[in-house]
Amino acid sequence: MTYGTTVPYSASSPGPRGSQRVSPGPAGTGPAGTGPAGGDLPRLLPVHGAVPVDLHTHVSRYAAPPYFGHPGQLIPVLKAAGLTGRGGAAFPVYRKLQAVAEARTRPVVIGNGAEGEPASDKDKSLLWISPHLVLDGLQLAAEAVGSQAVALYVHRNARLQERLRAAVAERAAAGIDRAPVEIIDAPPRFLAGEESALASRISGQPAMPRFKPPRVFERGVVGRPTLVHNVETLAHMALIARYGPAWFRAVGTPGEPGSMLCTLHPADGRRDVVETALGTPLRELLRLDGTQAVLSGGYHGAWVPAADAARMTLSNEDLQPAGAFVGAGVLVALPATRCGIAETARVARYLALESAGQCGPCFNGLPRIAAALDEVASPRPDPRAVTDMIRWAGLVEGRGACHHPDGTTRFVRSALHVFREEIRNHSAGRCVDPAREPFLPLPADTALAAADWS
Ligand SMILES: Cc1cc2nc3c(=O)[nH]c(=O)nc-3n(C[C@H](O)[C@H](O)[C@H](O)COP(=O)(O)O)c2cc1C
Numbered sequence: 268m269t270y271g272t273t274v275p276y277s278a279s280s281p282g283p284r285g286s287q288r289v290s291p292g293p294a295g296t297g298p299a300g301t302g303p304a305g306g307d308l309p310r311l312l313p314v315h316g317a318v319p320v321d322l323h324t325h326v327s328r329y330a331a332p333p334y335f336g337h338p339g340q341l342i343p344v345l346k347a348a349g350l351t352g353r354g355g356a357a358f359p360v361y362r363k364l365q366a367v368a369e370a371r372t373r374p375v376v377i378g379n380g381a382e383g384e385p386a387s388d389k390d391k392s393l394l395w396i397s398p399h400l401v402l403d404g405l406q407l408a409a410e411a412v413g414s415q416a417v418a419l420y421v422h423r424n425a426r427l428q429e430r431l432r433a434a435v436a437e438r439a440a441a442g443i444d445r446a447p448v449e450i451i452d453a454p455p456r457f458l459a460g461e462e463s464a465l466a467s468r469i470s471g472q473p474a475m476p477r478f479k480p481p482r483v484f485e486r487g488v489v490g491r492p493t494l495v496h497n498v499e500t501l502a503h504m505a506l507i508a509r510y511g512p513a514w515f516r517a518v519g520t521p522g523e524p525g526s527m528l529c530t531l532h533p534a535d536g537r538r539d540v541v542e543t544a545l546g547t548p549l550r551e552l553l554r555l556d557g558t559q560a561v562l563s564g565g566y567h568g569a570w571v572p573a574a575d576a577a578r579m580t581l582s583n584e585d586l587q588p589a590g591a592f593v594g595a596g597v598l599v600a601l602p603a604t605r606c607g608i609a610e611t612a613r614v615a616r617y618l619a620l621e622s623a624g625q626c627g628p629c630f631n632g633l634p635r636i637a638a639a640l641d642e643v644a645s646p647r648p649d650p651r652a653v654t655d656m657i658r659w660a661g662l663v664e665g666r667g668a669c670h671h672p673d674g675t676t677r678f679v680r681s682a683l684h685v686f687r688e689e690i691r692n693h694s695a696g697r698c699v700d701p702a703r704e705p706f707l708p709l710p711a712d713t714a715l716a717a718a719d720w721s
């Protein structure tokens with residue numbers, strides 16, 4: 268089952284508009300394991316409409332955060348739930364908490380709401396509509412690792428940040444937080460949410476990634492062990508702490524349990540944020556007739572032919588053999604009338620501009636890959652362009668301080684494979700979409716943002 272906002276929050280126009288599909292959802296509170304029926308969705312967004320949930324409504328629905336009283340106690344609960352990170356890498360949450368809880372220095376805890384991916388809206392929507400679930404999760408994570416240094420790192424949007432500051436102040440007045448929460452703004456860059464970039468920004472430096480090790484959970488913000496979790500992960504954490512692992516596992520698959528927020532881009536050009544169970548067939552999320560390919564995992568993800576996507580579910584088990592992954596839940600249905608190569612070339616140019624410019628192969632290689640893809644997108648391209656691109660891709664992969672080059676080449680390589688028929692068309696001087704109206708979303712002010720890392 269899938270529930271969601273039909274017109275979600277968007278950075279350019281803050282605040283949810285439109286309606287939300289209606290379903291039974293979390294109602295009432297209770298000790299772990301005795302909450303609302305586990306199969307009910309949505310869990311993270313309100314049952315009716317897309318109206319922001321204030322503290323009073325939140326507390327009457329869920330009660331105050333269920334503190335455990337001692338560090339460490341939430342960790343086995345999260346392990347049993349099988350919660351994985353919703354920021355893209357699907358790393359088991361309990362393992363990061365355990366590593367940070369065992370550190371000898373007092374740790375820092377950060378909620379990551381940077382959402383630098385232009386095709387994703389789910390974190391901004393969640394923060395706008397259900398901020399208190401995220402803030403509960405932040406408090407519970409801080410208790411679990413024994414931290415008093417807590418911050419929420421949020422996409423640079425004045426209205427969203429103002430709302431979050433008000434929510435934090437409301438909680439402070441009600442005395443329900445154990446640790447004070449600071450709101451820190453994330454620059455509007457693709458890489459700003461990468462966790463070492465985040466740690467650098469919160470330490471007062473530019474939001475640029477750095478080489479690992481040490482990992483951020485070992486040495487992050489001002490050199491202290493730092494637990495970074497995506498804001499959606501924290502919201503799931505807040506509910507698992509209340510209702511328990513069996514409740515969480517009532518939807519999803521045994522290997523990939525629970526629900527997740529997805530940003531859907533159907534072929535008709537709409538943009539929806541939905542909450543759905545892991546393991547939901549992709550054809551239930553996106554109408555695939557009239558679609559030539561599905562992009563899964565956003566701009567570091569991969570294209571999958573629509574016919575293959577129609578047989579797949581929203582799960583890494585299904586997507587990974589096809590070179591794709593669930594990532595942070597971005598799914599795009601590319602209409603049959605659009606040029607997949609031209610679309611990929613446009614995004615590749617943007618990704619090349621978003622290189623932090625610290626690592627030679629990435630700084631030099633990504634623009635060359637983007638230029639070669641531009642050539643392939645043109646009428647009767649130089650036949651050497653594809654080979655050049657593959658050579659450059661090989662030279663940048665695994666050569667960066669962060670995964671930006673690897674993610675970019677995965678995206679580009681998948682386009683060369685999935686849109687090979689279109690490449691043949693271009694060689695013959697034809698294109699399925701000579702008008703080239705942009706379909707994949709990109710920030711309007713890329714050029715302005717190019718100078719802004721802090
Ligand atoms: C290039 C890049 C950009 C990223 N951007 C974000 C982001 O905007 N938001 C986010 O939560 N995680 C982002 N991540 C993942 C973070 O590095 C980190 O793994 C995540 O915040 C951890 O949270 P989770 O375990 O709850 O998923 C990004 C990773 C990479 C490589």
Ligand code: SF4
Binds near residue numbers: 475476622626666667
């Ligand atoms: S790999 Fe690229 S984006 Fe990542 S830190 Fe190096 S230069 Fe920056």
